[in-house]
Amino acid sequence: VNRTRALLSRFLDRNPDNPYIRLVLGRVEQRLGRRSAALQALDRAMKHPGDDLQIYFNAGQLAADCGDAIRAEKHFKAYVEKLRASNPDIDLSRLEVWLQLGNAAMAQKAPARAAKYYSELQDGPFAVQARLREALCLADTGRLDDALKSLQKGREALPLDAPALYSAEANLLMEAHRGNEAFRVMKEATEKFPSDPQVLYDSAMIAQETGHRDEAVSLLKALLAINPDHVQANNALGYLYAEENEHLDEAGKLLQRAYNAEPLDPYILDSMGWLAYREGRYRAAYEFTQASLKRLYDPEVAKHLIEILCADGRRSEAEGALADLISREGASAELDAFAKRLGLRLPAQ
Numbered sequence: 001v002n003r004t005r006a007l008l009s010r011f012l013d014r015n016p017d018n019p020y021i022r023l024v025l026g027r028v029e030q031r032l033g034r035r036s037a038a039l040q041a042l043d044r045a046m047k048h049p050g051d052d053l054q055i056y057f058n059a060g061q062l063a064a065d066c067g068d069a070i071r072a073e074k075h076f077k078a079y080v081e082k083l084r085a086s087n088p089d090i091d092l093s094r095l096e097v098w099l100q101l102g103n104a105a106m107a108q109k110a111p112a113r114a115a116k117y118y119s120e121l122q123d124g125p126f127a128v129q130a131r132l133r134e135a136l137c138l139a140d141t142g143r144l145d146d147a148l149k150s151l152q153k154g155r156e157a158l159p160l161d162a163p164a165l166y167s168a169e170a171n172l173l174m175e176a177h178r179g180n181e182a183f184r185v186m187k188e189a190t191e192k193f194p195s196d197p198q199v200l201y202d203s204a205m206i207a208q209e210t211g212h213r214d215e216a217v218s219l220l221k222a223l224l225a226i227n228p229d230h231v232q233a234n235n236a237l238g239y240l241y242a243e244e245n246e247h248l249d250e251a252g253k254l255l256q257r258a259y260n261a262e263p264l265d266p267y268i269l270d271s272m273g274w275l276a277y278r279e280g281r282y283r284a285a286y287e288f289t290q291a292s293l294k295r296l297y298d299p300e301v302a303k304h305l306i307e308i309l310c311a312d313g314r315r316s317e318a319e320g321a322l323a324d325l326i327s328r329e330g331a332s333a334e335l336d337a338f339a340k341r342l343g344l345r346l347p348a349q
Contacts, residue, residue, distance in 0.1 A: 019045040019055050026062050035066050042071065053082050057097065064100060069107035076101045094124035102133055111137040119150070128154070128161035132168050139172055147172055163193050167202040179210040190219065197223055201233055208240065216240065231268075234258040239271040242278050251275055266296035274304055282312035299329050303338060310342050323347035 022045030029038035042062050049055045056079035063071035076097050083090060092098075098121035105114035118134035121127055131154035138147035151169040155162040166189035173182035186203035193199045204219035220237040223230055238254030241247045255275055258268045273288030285308045292301050302325045309318035322344055326335060331346075339346050 017048040019049050019052075023055065023058050023062060030062060030066055038062065038066050039068060039071065042066075046075070053079055053086070056082060060097075060100060060104075064104065067107075069104040073101060073104035073108070076104065092120065093122040094127075095121065096124075096126050099126055099129060099133070102130070102137070106133075106137070111140040115141070122157065128158055128164060131158070131161075131165060135168060135172065139175075144172065144176055163189065163196050163199045166193075166199065170202065170206055174206060174209065179206075182206050183210045183212060194222075195226060197227055197230060197233075200226075201230070201236070204233070204236060208236075213240070213244075229257070229261065231258050231261045231265075234261075235265075235268050235271050239274065242271065242275040245278050248275065248278055264295065266292040266298070266301070269295070270298070270301045270304060273308065277304070277308050277311065282308055286312065297328070299325060302328075306338075306344070307342065310344070315344065318342070319344050319347075 022041050026038045026041030026045065029035075029041055042059055045055070046059055049059070056075050060072050060075035060079060063069075063075060080092065080095075080097060080101070083092065098117050102114040102117040105111075105117055115134050115137035118130040118137065121130035131150055135147040135151050138144070138150060148169055151165045151172075155165045158165070166185060170182040170185045170189075173179070173185065183206055186199070186206050189196075189199045190203045200219050200223040204216045204223070207213075207219060208216035217237065217240065220233050220240070223233045224237065227233070234254045235258040238251040238258065241251035241254070252275060255268070255271050258265075259272055262268055269288050269292035273285045273292060276282070276285035276288060286305070289301060289305045289308055292298075293305060302321065306318045306321045306325070309315070309321060322335075322339055326347060329335070336346065
């Protein structure tokens with residue numbers, strides 16, 4: 001790479017205004033980790049860009065790869081404008097550059113501008129990504145209904161990608177605390193795509209979160225009938241049984257299958273720990289749950305650990321874990337009630 005850089009520099013001594021070589025040099029500098037030099041080469045290239053539209057696109061790509069969102073947006077936007085100027089009737093609805101522009105706007109914390117860019121990409125292999133990102137941007141700007149409409153229209157225009165768009169709509173509704181609507185959306189999705197594993201799994205998770213436990217069990221069983229080795233479904237159904245303290249033998253088989261597939265997954269480790277707790281195997285429960293927390297701290301898993309320690313008679317350790325949880329999450333009425341239920345002392349304020 002250094003030899004290439006030296007050759008390019010010698011060539012530029014004879015042709016200092018050549019934008020192609022300047023951009024190639026910028027790419028070499030970027031790969032060497034010399035961001036400032038790469039951007040300097042880019043700026044010099046764009047002083048005399050010539051008429052080749054690809055120069056503008058390559059400049060935007062180099063800026064994006066250097067993490068300079070402002071330059072990336074500037075050059076990608078110039079590329080689009082020059083394309084339109086060259087042919088006012090040109091169809092740009094399939095261009096990936098709209099994703100690049102949207103990403104650059106998002107990097108500048110401008111979701112409204114990003115949504116507008118994403119909305120331009122309506123067809124082709126990148127259209128579903130554009131719909132998903134556009135919806136997130138619209139929701140971020142408080143335009144949730146517009147976000148939902150974009151996803152709904154996307155399902156009609158992109159039927160092959162409808163499962164992902166259904167799930168995105170339901171997740172936005174859940175975040176907006178509109179759980180019943182989310183449940184109905186995924187109910188419709190499962191009716192249209194009864195054999196789609198991701199639809200079945202996402203529907204099951206939303207059914208569980210919205211209090212439709214029997215529906216969640218039914219969906220997870222349907223998914224496992226299609227794919228008995230689906231790791232997340234095995235874990236979810238096994239955990240659901242352990243949480244309800246029922247069918248523990250079946251829960252053990254499901255969770256063991258998930259654990260054998262992904263023994264380091266923190267959520268599966270937590271499920272294994274909670275099953276062991278239900279079975280009265282407190283040492284194993286502690287070890288699984290502690291391992292889960294070491295890989296990913298989660299307040300619900302921390303509460304599991306506290307309950308396990310209490311059940312095992314290790315109340316001093318439980319109070320220490322409670323103090324750690326409160327220090328991370330802050331005091332709350334929910335944690336006060338949790339401590340009271342277990343008979344634990346709250347840490348001194």
